[in-house]
Amino acid sequence: MYSVEWQKRGLPHAHILLWMFDKIRPDHIDSIISAEIPDKQTDPELHSIVTTSMIHGPCGVHNPESVCMKNGNCTKRFPRPLTAETISGNDGYPLYRRRSPDDNGKWIELMVKRNETNVTVIVDNRWIVPYCPLLSKTFSTHCNVEYCNSIKSIKYVCKYVNKGSDMAVFGIADPNANDEVTKFQLGRYVSCNEAIWRLFSLPIHERYPTVVHLSVHLENGQRVYFTDTNAAQRAERPPATTIDDWT
Known part of the structure; x- marks a missing residue:
């Protein structure tokens, strides 16, 4: 997995985490x-x-x-x-x-x-x-x-790869005023290099292999929703779930 971020001077750099198949x-x-x-x-x-x-x-x-x-x-x-x-x-x-x-x-x-x-x-x-x-x-x-060889270091690296912006702004304001657009603009700095990177839709982060959420259920216990028009079809051929396809 990797994530590309930009320094305040606009220079891009990547944080990359690799799991090795053969243990080092x-x-x-x-x-x-x-x-x-x-x-x-x-x-x-x-x-x-x-x-x-x-x-x-x-x-x-x-x-x-x-x-x-x-x-x-x-x-x-x-x-x-x-x-x-x-x-x-x-x-x-x-x-x-x-x-x-x-x-x-x-x-x-x-x-x-x-x-x-x-x-x-x-x-x-x-x-x-x-x-x-x-x-x-x-x-x-x-x-x-x-080289990371403990669960604590791997957890830290995963957090570091996926960390967000490191700029924060605080102040005293009217409690009834909630300008979310202004707050977002003040709390984040986007350099010209990052803007160009995003305008051209260049990749910023990726995880391989992709993690897919599996709907876990007991055998033959997956939920099936019936209507007046699909009751017979669902009874004969219940829809497959992600965990059924994976197994």
Whole structure:
């Protein structure tokens, strides 16, 4: 299932959830998802994509005025802890391998704007957003990939994929005034890109396979409505229900 939404700057991005037919084992995660800076000599293309598109911030002490900072802490929980191996987490998401520079982990120098001045900081694997090397090289853009292995994380992802607008407006008004059109316009921001997307009827969300509601009933207990004109026909050939067709 997927859902396309737009940022306040008008840039579209998609939230996609995939259920894998073959279960991914913990020892397979590193071959699919990485949270490390790749070797520049071995794969210069991937190194360029990761260092330009998959670095969070850096924020915190490097940039306290970053948009992700709230009450002195990063809302995205960066920087992440350094770990030598990928291990299972307590919230349904694994702690991806993030090797330190002392353990052959890579690092780069990055220019960060702080107090109207540019400062050079050292960025290591603690600041890398998890990604899939294959997808990153295919699309050459920011593409966050996560592995979910608990019902709590799947419920959250389903909610996140189907979430609505994140803008809210409140105020004091006449209790007898109820202008629903104005409320809707004030509570939602539609960029020009989203407007064009909707005018051309491009797909915004999809779920496959489609979930179909089945009318559950006991065997030979489905409801049949009779009239004077169809009583004999319904008695001989009762209409099929969704659960009968499915079974």
